[in-house]
Amino acid sequence: MKNFIANTKVRGLALAAIAVFLIVAPLVSSPFMNYQLSLVAVYAVAILGLNIVMGYAGQVSLGQSAFLGLGAYVAAYGILNDWPIVLVFVLSCLIPALVGMLVALFAVRLRGIALAMVTISLPIIGVPLAKRFSEFTGGSQGTTVSWLDAPDWSGLASDQWRYYIVFAIAVVLFIFGRNLTKGRIGRAFGIVRTNEAVAMSMGISSYRYKVLAFTVASMFGGAAGFLYIGIVQYTSPETMSFHNSINMVVAMVIGGSASIIGTVLGAAYFVFLPAISGQIDPTQTALISGVVLLVILFLLPHGLVSLPRRLIQLIARARQKLNRAENAGPEDAGPAQNETGPVSAHTTTDVSESHPESPSKNT
Template structure:
C-alpha cells in the first residue's frame, strides 16, 4: 500500500466522524426545539419563535455579507417589505396566510434584484451608504401610502389559528410554523452554498480580481446575492407578520437594520450556526440592555457588543468551534 493511501485513510475517517458528529448534533438540537414549546410558558414560546424569525432574516444577510463579502445596512428594509407584503395581502385581499409566504418572498426577491443591479457597481463604504439610504427612506414611504399600508397606524391582522386536529395552542402552532420555515430555509441555504453559486460567492468575497480572472461573472453573482438575501429577509418578515399580528412603519426603522448586522457579526459571519446565535442576540440583548438601564439602553447594548467581540472576534460560532476543538477526544 502506498504512503499516500495510508495517509488518506485517517483523513477520510476523521471527515466521516466530523460528519456524523455534525448530524448527531443537529438531530439533538432539532429534538430539543420540538420539545421546548411543550415545557415553556406562552411568552417564552413567543420569544423562541422570534429568535427563529430573526435567524431566517440573518441567514439571508449572511449570504450577502458573510459569503459574498458585500456590506449592507438596509437589510431591515427587505424584512419590512416581506412583512408589509404579507399584511396587505391578508388585510386588503383576504388571501389565506399560507399563500402570503411565497408571494412576500417573491416581492422581496424582485426588489433585491432591482436594487442589486445599481449596487453591483459599488463596494465598501459606498455600498453601505446606499443600503443605509434604503432603510432610511422606507419608513416615511410606508407612512405616505396610508390607504394601502395603514399609514402611521399600521395594520392589525388576525393571527393564524391552529387546526383542530393539531391540539396545539396558538403560540405553539405559530412556533412550529416558524420552525418548519426556518429548517427549510437553512436546508436551502446549505444546498445553495454547496453548489456552484456558493463557490462563486466565496470567490467574489475572497478576491474579486482573481474571481473575475477565473471566469466568475461579478455583476451576476453580486446581484444574485442581493436577491437571495432579500428573499430570506422577505420570508422572515412575512412570518413576523403572522406572529405579531400587527405591522407599523415604526417597527422597521434603521435601527432594525443596524441591529441585524450587529447580530450577524456577533453570531459569526460565514457560518450556518451564526444566524441562530445572532437571532438569540437580536431577541434578548436589547431587552436585557433595557432592563439594566432604562435611561441608556443603547450604551449597554454597545458595551455588550464590544465585550463579545473582544472575547470572540470571529463571533460566537467561531468561539464555540474553538472550544469544541479543545475537548480531548478518545482514540
C-alpha cells in the first residue's frame, strides 16, 4: 500500500488526473465555484510562502497577511495607473519581498515568542498605515479595480479566464517553491529548523537562511496579493488584518507543515470551510469551523496530508489484531480484546507496515 503511493507511475497518473480536473473544472462549474477555486489558488500561494518560512525553516511568522495585503495594494495601484502588467506583477512580488527582508534582517536574531511578536506587529501596523495613506490605498473603503476580463478570442467568461491565469501563475510559483524546498536550499532550511549547531558545522549560516526564508515567504505573499487582485478585484485594509494571518497559519498546520501538497489542502480548507459551515448553519459558522479544526488536529496531528499514512497505520494495526486473534487458537477462546502487551513474535504482518510511524517525506 505504501509502495503503491510511492510508486512514481501512480504519482504521475494522479498528477495527470488532477491536471485534467483543474483544466476542465471551470468549464463545467458555476462562476461562484470558479471564484472559490481561484481563491484556493491565491491562498495556496500565500500559504506556500508561510510554509517555507514556518514549516520548512521553522521560523514563526504571524505576519503573512501584511505581505498579501501589500502585494494587493501594489498590484491595484499599478493597474489603476496603467503600468505594464508584467512590471506590476514583478513589483507586487519584489516590494513585499524587500519589506520582508528588511524586517527579517533584524527580526531573525530573535526566536520563538519574541519573533512571533515582531511578525504579529506587521499586520497590526499595516492596517492603520493602509488607512492613513488613502491616496495609494483608498483608505478604509479600499481600492476597486476592474481588469483581467476575458478577451473575445478566448471564448471564455471572465471568471474562467481569471481562473486559468491565476492557476497558471500559481502552478509556476509552486514549482519554484517545491524546487526551493528540495536540494541544497531545502536541506539547509531543514537543518536550520532542527539544529543550528549542526547547520553551522555544515557551513550553513542560520541567519542568512532565516532571512532568505522570510524574504521568499514575503515574496510569495506579495505574489498572492497580485493574484488576489486578479480574482477579487478589490482590496481593503481588512485583507491585511491579523486574523487573516492566523487563519493562514491554521490552514498551513491543518494541511500539513513542511509539505507542498499539504499547502494546497490547507488552502482548500481555508477557502471552503467557511463556505461549507455557512451552508450547514449560517449562525454557527465559527463554532462549526472550530469543531472541524479540533477534530482534524486530534485525528491527524500532521495535517490532512498525513491522512493516507494514518489510514495505512490504522489498517496495519487492525490486521495485527486480527492475526493475533487467529493465532490465539480456539482453546484461548474469545477475541484478543484485552491484549495490550507487545506484539507477539508470531504476528505475520508485513515489516514495512509494522512501522506505521515511519514517515515518508511528503512533497
